[in-house]
Each structure stands twice: as structure tokens, then as C-alpha cells.
Amino acid sequence: MELDGRTAVVTGAASGIGLALTERFLDEGMSVVMADIEREALEREAGRIEAAGGKVHAVVCDVADSNQVADLRDRALEAYGAVHLLCNNAGVANGRPNHKTTPAEWDWVVGVNLMGVAYGVSAFVPVMLEQGEGHVVNTASEAGLTSSPALGPYHPTKYAVVGLSESLFMELEGTPVGVSCLCPELVDTKIFESTRNAPSELGYRQPPSIPIDQIAELMGTTPLPPADVAGRVAYAVRSGEFWILTHQSTLGRVHNRNSRLNQLRNPKFGN
Numbered sequence: 001m002e003l004d005g006r007t008a009v010v011t012g013a014a015s016g017i018g019l020a021l022t023e024r025f026l027d028e029g030m031s032v033v034m035a036d037i038e039r040e041a042l043e044r045e046a047g048r049i050e051a052a053g054g055k056v057h058a059v060v061c062d063v064a065d066s067n068q069v070a071d072l073r074d075r076a077l078e079a080y081g082a083v084h085l086l087c088n089n090a091g092v093a094n095g096r097p098n099h100k101t102t103p104a105e106w107d108w109v110v111g112v113n114l115m116g117v118a119y120g121v122s123a124f125v126p127v128m129l130e131q132g133e134g135h136v137v138n139t140a141s142e143a144g145l146t147s148s149p150a151l152g153p154y155h156p157t158k159y160a161v162v163g164l165s166e167s168l169f170m171e172l173e174g175t176p177v178g179v180s181c182l183c184p185e186l187v188d189t190k191i192f193e194s195t196r197n198a199p200s201e202l203g204y205r206q207p208p209s210i211p212i213d214q215i216a217e218l219m220g221t222t223p224l225p226p227a228d229v230a231g232r233v234a235y236a237v238r239s240g241e242f243w244i245l246t247h248q249s250t251l252g253r254v255h256n257r258n259s260r261l262n263q264l265r266n267p268k269f270g271n
Contacts, residue, residue, distance in 0.1 A: 001135050001237055004029035007080040011063050012090030014041035016189030020226035021087055024234050026054045033076040035061040037197050063090045063116030073123040082131055088120040089139040092194040093154040101152045104202055113157035128177045135178040135237050138165045142185040142250045146257040148269050169242055180236045185247035188223045221249060
């Protein structure tokens, strides 16, 4: 799909990968509807981009609310008349083991990571099919391809996004609407501080800022700048590629996981 002159909608657009996607799409000649739940950050980044001449439209949106996602679609169409590219990118993590995650925490993580993607698909894909052109990029994670013992509900939601994306690709094959699934490994973002946007009733304290180098050491991987990820997404949309990976090591981890499955061996973290 050509990007120049088209319109993109990006959720989670006020920081991290979402902000990098916004800036890359603007460089490609697109108009961008920036959606985020964090009003202050969204207004700050959208204002900065507009001051530099970028064509953006900011919409505060909680993707876990289907009505707000439908409103996002309507406001995008009102602003630009069409939506050619949807990046269901918003995501959160709480970092607790499954058995220590409360029902309310499950509702929050599932609502953003999975239902936010599902609501985006339901709201925007019919528009793309009707206009005869479009592409959807769903942000999953390496955590949707292979598991660890530390990320609680993050893993099941990201596995679900991979499955949703694969089935959506097959459903839309032969139509003018493409699908890609982004499965980043470690990227220099604030995903580990995402409880800052959790509902107040969950009682989270303001999360500490964790240096990305410290996280990289724990994970045994190299953090990638968000701009590099955005470049890979732009390439995948142009070329119609489904899988978007950021680290070669992801394939090794997936191979190890699938090898154990093929041999009916119990799950194990690492090699």
C-alpha cells in the first residue's frame, strides 16, 4: 500500500512505538490521527508536531471502551474523509504473576491489550473494505509467541492478539485490506511503567522509572529504538508482509518453544 497522501490512525500514539509510528508516517507524507488515553502527553506531542508542520489530529481515547473507539473512527473520518492505515498499538502490562493478578487487573489488561485491538478491527475494517483500500497493524509482542514466568496477563493477551491477527489475515485474504502483526522484543519504551494509566481503583502507586539498560540485562537482549520499529512497520505495510519482528533472537526462542511442543515436553523458560 502506498503511504503518501493517505491517513493513518495510531493508538497509544503519545509515547514509545506509537509516537515513533506517528513521526514515521508523517515523514512518509501521511496525515495521522493520534489517539491516546494520556491527555497531557497527547496534547504535548501533538502540539509539538503541529508546530513543526505535521498534519495530525489528536483524540483522547480509551481503547478498552468500544464506544470511544467508534468515536475515534468517526472523528478520523470527519477530519480526513478516509482511514487507510490502522495501528492498534496501545498496550499495558502489570508485571504480576497470573495467580497474583486480581480480577480487576485482568479486566484492565485484557480490556486494553486484547479488546482494544478487537474494537479497532470492528470499527475500522468495514470502512476500509467499503472504501476499497486499507491495512491493519496489530501490535502483539514476542510475549505473544513465547512465554516467560514473569509477565502475568500480558502473555495471554498478546498470544490472543497474534491469533486474532492470523485469523483476520485469512479472513481478509483476497480483499484490498491487508494485515500485519508486530511482535517486538525489547524496545526502548515506557511499557514497564504503564500502570501510570491504570484505573485509580486498582490502587497502583506511581511506577518508578526503570533504566532500559537494566531491563536489557535482565532479559539478555538489546533494546531497539522505537524509530527502528516504525521503519520496519512502514516497510511491512508497503510490501504486504504479515510478520514484523524486531530481533533475530525472537525466532530462536520461538523455535525452542515449538521444539518442546513437538516433543510434548513441558514448557521451560529459555533454552
